[in-house]
Amino acid sequence: MGKLNLFPQHSEALSTTRDTGAGSADSGCGVWAGGTERGGFLCQVPVSFPLLLTGSLPALPHTHSGLERNVCPHREKYVYLSQLCLQFVVKVLDVELVCEALQVAVTFGLGQLQERCVAFIEAHSQEALRTRGFLELSAAALLPLLRSDKLCVDEAELVRAARSWARVGAAVLERPVAEVAAPVVKELRLALLAPAELSALEEQNRQEPLIPVEQIVEAWKCHALRRGDEARGAACRRRRGTLPREHHRFLDLSFK
Numbered sequence: 284m285g286k287l288n289l290f291p292q293h294s295e296a297l298s299t300t301r302d303t304g305a306g307s308a309d310s311g312c313g314v315w316a317g318g319t320e321r322g323g324f325l326c327q328v329p330v331s332f333p334l335l336l337t338g339s340l341p342a343l344p345h346t347h348s349g350l351e352r353n354v355c356p357h358r359e360k361y362v363y364l365s366q367l368c369l370q371f372v373v374k375v376l377d378v379e380l381v382c383e384a385l386q387v388a389v390t391f392g393l394g395q396l397q398e399r400c401v402a403f404i405e406a407h408s409q410e411a412l413r414t415r416g417f418l419e420l421s422a423a424a425l426l427p428l429l430r431s432d433k434l435c436v437d438e439a440e441l442v443r444a445a446r447s448w449a450r451v452g453a454a455v456l457e458r459p460v461a462e463v464a465a466p467v468v469k470e471l472r473l474a475l476l477a478p479a480e481l482s483a484l485e486e487q488n489r490q491e492p493l494i495p496v497e498q499i500v501e502a503w504k505c506h507a508l509r510r511g512d513e514a515r516g517a518a519c520r521r522r523r524g525t526l527p528r529e530h531h532r533f534l535d536l537s538f539k
Contacts (some may be wrong), residue, residue, distance in 0.1 A: 326506070373399045378407050382416030382424075389424040401427055408436040408524060412444040418451045422466040423481040430468035435524035441483065445471060446493055461492040468494050473502035474519045477528045481506070506530060 327342065371509045372384060377400070385400035387393070411417055428434065434441065449464035456463060471494065473481060481502055488494055505519055519534045 297363045310383055329509070357399065364512070369393075369395055369399075371465050372396060376400070376403050378410045379414055381407075381411055381417065382420055386416070386420055387426045389421065389427075389465075397427065404428060405431055405433040405435065405523070408434045409440070412436060417444070420447055420448065425467050426470065429467055431522070432517075432520060434520070437524055437526045438522065439480055439526075441522075442471055442476075447493075449493060461494075464493050465495075468515075469498065471498075471523070472518055472520065473499060474505035474534070475521060475525055475528070475531070476502065477530065478506055485503075505534070 290500065318483075330428050335391075341407070373396075376384060381403045385397060388397035388400055429441070429445070436444075445464065445468060446460075449460045451467075452458070452463040453460045473484070473494070476484065481499070484494070485499055488496075488499065521531065521534075
């Protein structure tokens, strides 16, 4: 089996995989796997990457219709091949590759691969957050990470990573930072920040809006009431990598 190769698509790659059909899935070379508004990616495996992992074909350009006709009579064979492909991808996962693999998993609904990628990022959070692949994640791919209790990273660093992610998206999509960040920032646990950190974040938020004011107000309420009640749920729950702060002893919800 060839080595999995995920990389941002270039115009010359697109011209061979989408326009002319050369190097398409039928030839087993560069397979157009899809992408997000932030950028596309290519998967190079002997046959279609999503096909092997799911046993079914996503919506592909018309140049791939021959592959679908050829595969349908032999679809049961891909049940076994899909497991081999998943094992291969998991085996070659590293910090630079994992976010791109996560994007593929979310794009094509590959639940097992998504779980493996999230678990890998949870164990290597700080390194993964600094990769280009992280900055190019779609909002849908970023959400399961921000919802995780097992990220080995402090909330202050996670807020900075989310801001960097939103800035890249804003530049690519030509939209305001706050608009790009809206689907994901609600998962940031601002109540975990110390008062001085929250004040600094509030000031930065005035200069470059990222987080809704209401969300910052809710974080201040946790400090004022000195408790994290059940109604706030995950907003007051520590992650695995959360650094201890004096006010954390007042929160009812501890890391589980």
